Amino acid sequence: MLLSRAVRSWSQLSLQVAFLLLALGLLQLVAERTNRRFDLTPGRGLSLSPLTRKLLGQVTLPLKVTVFFRRGTREQYADLLARFRAVNQRIDFELYDLDRFPERGRSLGVTQYGRAAIEYEGRRVVVLASPEEQLAGGILRALRGKPRRMVFTTGHGERGPSGKPESFGRLVNALEAENYSPEDVSLLDGPVPPETAIVVVAGPKRDFLPLELDALAAYLKAGGGVLLLLDPAPLPNVARFLGSMGVRLGDDFVVDRERRILGTDGLAAVVELFKRGNPVSDPAANPIESGVVLPSARTVDVLAQVPGVEAESIARTTPSAWAMADPARARRGEEPSQAQHDTPGSASVVVMAELGVVGDGTGRPRGRLVAVGDADFASDAYLDLLGNRDLALNAIAWVAGEDVLTGVRTKKVPEVMRPLSPLVLTERQARAVFATSVLIEPGLVLGLGLVVAGLRRYRG
């Protein structure tokens, strides 16, 4: 009788525990399926960028990501991949310790730690498995197939990916992650190479020859895309080329003394006025929320409408800016003045244009052109300042006809290990921190404890 009662009680307890675990398990399952992340870091560094989300929305068939990690680093990749999968359930992933599964790695073309093999529709791409933009770039490559050719013109003192602050190394890296294959081309050698998605003219110091501009015009007429990044410098032929499309390239220097940005020389123009609803400065889904800083800008504006060209100014400086007629005076740091023919007020600095007529019967796409009156903003030194990166990459995406890529990218908070952090403590401050955290605070608690113990003993 006693035994049966004990058996009944134990059975009842087992059932209760089982039901409890089942109920809690189901609740957790629901929580896993409906997870929502509240990213409290500045710049939302732990969330996927809107651009990556948009890109993942393009994955319509099963896509598999296999990451090979070094032991102890699994979690950093698992977290990122889980975020990708949360956006699109067609993305499946597996993680392998490369030391334990070297053969599997080799079979997928991976022989190094931290690489991801992305498989989609029979294509396979191997890329770095983190950070986010590298993996997203890999997925883009897998979606598209072969990379798109991107031509940087040479021969006029243009900037390249040299690693110096004024170079375009970071921009080129970002473009490679977005499946572009950059190459240098001199237009003196012939026309723009076939299958070129975009031609970038990055800060020429010397003017182009008419022959080279003819090549550019022919390329544009054939439906190509050109991005002109033009620092203040005498470029009469380029100005004439733009003039033929109704675009005026000012031979001036835009400064904004009132909106001086910390870390710049006071000659920078701040761009906060963007034309609404256009795909470069104000993509419908993800408008650029911060302004753009053009460290050494010239004006670019629409002068007149030319038949067959639809041009519009899409970004202007703040009203406190001046367009100084003599760039040399601006560089010397002289104050702008109307007496010196300088023009006060908001100035147009970015123009976009489409060439050709829709439905002209040729079946060619329209040529696209964006002219920015500055090249510095996209250089390594300024690319990650405010909205500069988004403006540069959006312009390239639109010009190249990649409308899916226009939008806000991840905020590039530098995460590399640097010799010094921005927090500097003097020896005295460090001693104060040590004393407060290691001696004073624990000492106070210990003292309080001794008082309490003493009181108890005193009271018996």
Added chain:
Amino acid sequence: MTVLAIARKELALYFGSFLFYALATVFLLLAGYFFYTNLGFFVLMGGMSLPRGLWQYQLLDVQRLLLVLTPLFTMRLFAEERKLGTLELLWTYPVRDAEIILGKFLACLAVVTVMVGATVVYPVMVAAFYPVAAGPLLAGYVGLWLLVAAFIACGLFLSALTDSQLVAGAATYGLLLFFWVITWNEAAVNEVTLHLLVPFSLFDRFYPFALGAIDTRDVTYLVLFTVAFLTFTFFALDSRRWRGLR
């Protein structure tokens, strides 16, 4: 109200004994030392991001300290009372088991919260030299608090199973350690097993909090973990009745 009365009694016991101050001193001494060294690391080579370069390491260090110290707070909750015979006395009052459990749980949670709350002085000090974003810290402390609640619930349950404080403390260490290292040895288990184990790791659940994000699934897991062990404690106390052990 009975829950609050029991919690008040427990709080008086904690704050009236030297043990709490001794443990809090050890905790703050070690947490302070970790903070100083983590800050030194950040100044020298921590990069640009405070959440990733400093708070992450500090919160993970505090989490390890809590793993060591929390069982010392929980081991006495039932085991000591039973050994001294005061639990039987408590049961003679018109209070329910659930109220006793909740009262003790809340008191212990309040005590450890006060102790962890004292570490807020570190970001305040950093804020004197450098702008500190509150968001990542808020996420980190919410995570720590939920983790502490889970630790305490686990310790409470094991304390209810035995008369020996030592056994209760050691068992709590063992169980919490298990939930820590469950995903450590990636080489010992295959990928499928690891995939199944990861959701149960308390510390993997805490990691996003330490980085400055709050995932609702992690909050749910830590809350359900706490609820599960509090319910187990209730079952353990209840079973003693029909087992004739009271």
